[in-house]
Structure formats: structure tokens, C-alpha cells
Amino acid sequence: MRHRRVRHLETIQFRHTTAAHVLLPALRRINILNCFQLKNANWVLHLPVLEYLELHYCHDMETILDGRGDTAVEDRRTPAFPCLKTLAVHGMRSLACLCRGVPAVSFPALEILEVGQCYALRRVDGVPPLKLREIQGSDEWWQQLEREEDGIKDALFPYFKNHT
Structure with missing residues (x-):
């Protein structure tokens, strides 16, 4: 697959008539690299079978999911990420939390959380063991x-592995 450079990309939105789950119903893996100005990845919530989400060097992203002002995210009634097994975030210098302003976000199938050089990430809400x-x-x-x-930090400690 050919890679495209979109370093100045700020948002990804699907119009109501063309939703992500309609266009990409079987998408299982997403790697987003070097989108320095991308604000969030809200649209991945609408991918029903997403198993692997990797984000690298999205410097302006403070949270992966941001429900503030996004009614499609705020009004979500089904559990988020029912199939997500791996969430990997690396070099995300502004990432402070995984989700903000999004009710009932959970990662019920999550097996691996990989964090590298995300020193502003201080909360891992929604990550159940x-x-x-x-x-x-x-x-x-x-x-x-x-x-x-x-x-939650104490409950998650047995799963922590030092990978420097």
C-alpha cells in the first residue's frame, strides 16, 4: 500500500450520508504516523471491527477521543472499541489522556496497551483488566x-512491563 504524507491534517470527518462504518466495515488495523496537527481520532469509534490502533508523532493530539463539541461522539450509546486488542501510542508529546468528554468509553477486548515517549499521558481511564x-x-x-x-493504577500494575 502506498503511503501518503498529510502532516498538516487536523481532522478526519465523515458526513452523515457516508459514515466510516459503511465505507470501512471490515477495517481491522490503523496506523497513523506523523500527522503533527491531527487533533483527535474520533472517527475510529465508528469502525465496528477495529482490532489494532497505532498512533505515532501526532504532536498536537491531546486525547485520542474528544467528545467536546462532537455530538456524534457525545451521544454514543454502544460501548466503544468492542474489538480493539492493541492500542499503541508513541511520541505523542501532547497526549494527556486517552478519552475526554466521551461517556461510557471502554476497551473491553484490550490485551496490549503500548506507550512510548508520551510523557504528558497521566491517565489511562477506560482500560479495564x-x-x-x-x-x-x-x-x-x-x-x-x-x-x-x-x-485503577493499582489494579493495572500486575500487567505493567518496563519497555524503555
């Missing part, structure tokens, strides 16, 4: 994670 096998990241990143009231 249901099927989780491994969280890959540096000790430095793991230590700076915020302790959440529900003890």
Missing part, C-alpha cells in the same frame, strides 16, 4: 501516572 495481558511503557512514565480514586 478484563482481557489485559500487558501494558508496555517506561518506568518513568508509569511512575508519573496519576493515582485515580477508583484505584
Whole structure:
């Protein structure tokens, strides 16, 4: 497959008549690399069988899913990411959280969370240890994670593997 350079891409939107799940119903893997100005990846919520999502060097992205002002994301009634097994984020210098302003986001099939050089990422909300096998990241990143009231960091600790 030929790669296209879209470094100045800020958003990806599908119109109501042409939804992502209609155009890409069997898409299982997405790699987004070097889209420095991309703000979020909201559109991936609409991919019913997505199993692998990898984001590298999307420097302006503060959150993968951002429901603020996006009614299609805010009004979502079905669980998010029913098939996502691997979420990999690398070199995302502004990434502070996985999801913001999105109700009922979960990763029920998530097996691997891979984090590299995402030092602003301080929360991993929505990552339940249901099927989780491994969280890959540096000790430095793991230590700076915020302790959440529900003890999610403590519950996830057995899955953490230091990958520097």
C-alpha cells in the first residue's frame, strides 16, 4: 500500500450520508504516523471491527477521543472499541489522556496497551483488566501516572512491563 504524507491534517470527518462504518466495515488495523496537527481520532469509534490502533508523532493530539463539541461522539450509546486488542501510542508529546468528554468509553477486548515517549499521558481511564495481558511503557512514565480514586493504577500494575 502506498503511503501518503498529510502532516498538516487536523481532522478526519465523515458526513452523515457516508459514515466510516459503511465505507470501512471490515477495517481491522490503523496506523497513523506523523500527522503533527491531527487533533483527535474520533472517527475510529465508528469502525465496528477495529482490532489494532497505532498512533505515532501526532504532536498536537491531546486525547485520542474528544467528545467536546462532537455530538456524534457525545451521544454514543454502544460501548466503544468492542474489538480493539492493541492500542499503541508513541511520541505523542501532547497526549494527556486517552478519552475526554466521551461517556461510557471502554476497551473491553484490550490485551496490549503500548506507550512510548508520551510523557504528558497521566491517565489511562477506560482500560479495564478484563482481557489485559500487558501494558508496555517506561518506568518513568508509569511512575508519573496519576493515582485515580477508583484505584485503577493499582489494579493495572500486575500487567505493567518496563519497555524503555
